[in-house]
Amino acid sequence: GAGVSQSPRYKVAKRGQDVALRCDPISGHVSLFWYQQALGQGPEFLTYFQNEAQLDKSGLPSDRFFAERPEGSVSTLKIQRTQQEDSAVYLCASTWGGGGREYFGPGTRLLVL
Amino acid sequence: GQQVMQIPQYQHVQEGEDFTTYCNSSTTLSNIQWYKQRPGGHPVFLIQLVKSGEVKKQKRLTFQFGEAKKNSSLHITATQTTDVGTYFCARAREYGNKLVFGAGTILRVKS
Numbered sequence: 402g403a404g405v406s407q408s409p410r411y412k413v414a415k416r417g418q419d420v421a422l423r424c425d426p427i428s429g430h431v432s433l434f435w436y437q438q439a440l441g442q443g444p445e446f447l448t449y450f451q452n453e454a455q456l457d458k459s460g461l462p463s464d465r466f467f468a469e470r471p472e473g474s475v476s477t478l479k480i481q482r483t484q485q486e487d488s489a490v491y492l493c494a495s496t497w498g499g500g501g502r503e504y505f506g507p508g509t510r511l512l513v514l
Numbered sequence: 515g516q517q518v519m520q521i522p523q524y525q526h527v528q529e530g531e532d533f534t535t536y537c538n539s540s541t542t543l544s545n546i547q548w549y550k551q552r553p554g555g556h557p558v559f560l561i562q563l564v565k566s567g568e569v570k571k572q573k574r575l576t577f578q579f580g581e582a583k584k585n586s587s588l589h590i591t592a593t594q595t596t597d598v599g600t601y602f603c604a605r606a607r608e609y610g611n612k613l614v615f616g617a618g619t620i621l622r623v624k625s
Binding site for chain 2: 434442443444445446449457460492494500501502503504505506507508
């Protein structure tokens with residue numbers, strides 16, 4: 402079956418521009434996670450949804466970052482007024498429930514110039 | 515706090531040599547997961563360990579969870595070029611509302 406998909410795969414933004422990153426989790430997966438991965442680092446947790454409820458957003462680095470999952474399936478991570486330090490790979494992952502293995506999407510590589 | 519430390523950061527081995535990466539925590543872990551990320555790819559789940567002293571094998575990969583549930587290791591026997599990538603351990607909460615990843619160990623294999 403289809404895995405987690407993300408779009409766009411690559412995004413180049415000018416500093417100050419807003420961007421929106423999309424994640425399509427595996428059908429039926431209740432939990433959805435966003436991670437930020439800087440070059441040479443492990444993924445860092447950003448936020449977590451259970452269905453449409455955002456249960457943990459403690460990892461969002463600033464109020465410029467906003468995530469939603471209005472119907473409990475597709476999720477969007479929005480970054481307003483992008484800064485160069487936002488350049489990273491943004492990974493989405495989903496699971497059936499609250500624990501166990503996470504299925505990662507291919508990521509969106511964001512470059513802010 | 516909740517971080518997991520991984521060593522070494524980087525290892526370059528000759529094809530056929532063994533490789534081991536270690537994951538350590540200052541606090542007891544409910545469970546530990548291991549992921550592999552190929553260059554340019556995304557993390558792919560390898561295994562989850564839950565029980566104290568647990569040992570699991572996947573072909574040439576052996577995973578161990580310490581008796582005190584504060585450390586874990588991944589050992590690869592007779593590395594191959596296909597083993598190249600970064601290996602991450604991640605601590606998972608019992609009710610898993612997030613994973614906390616180690617910094618990873620980069621494995622390079624010379625053929």
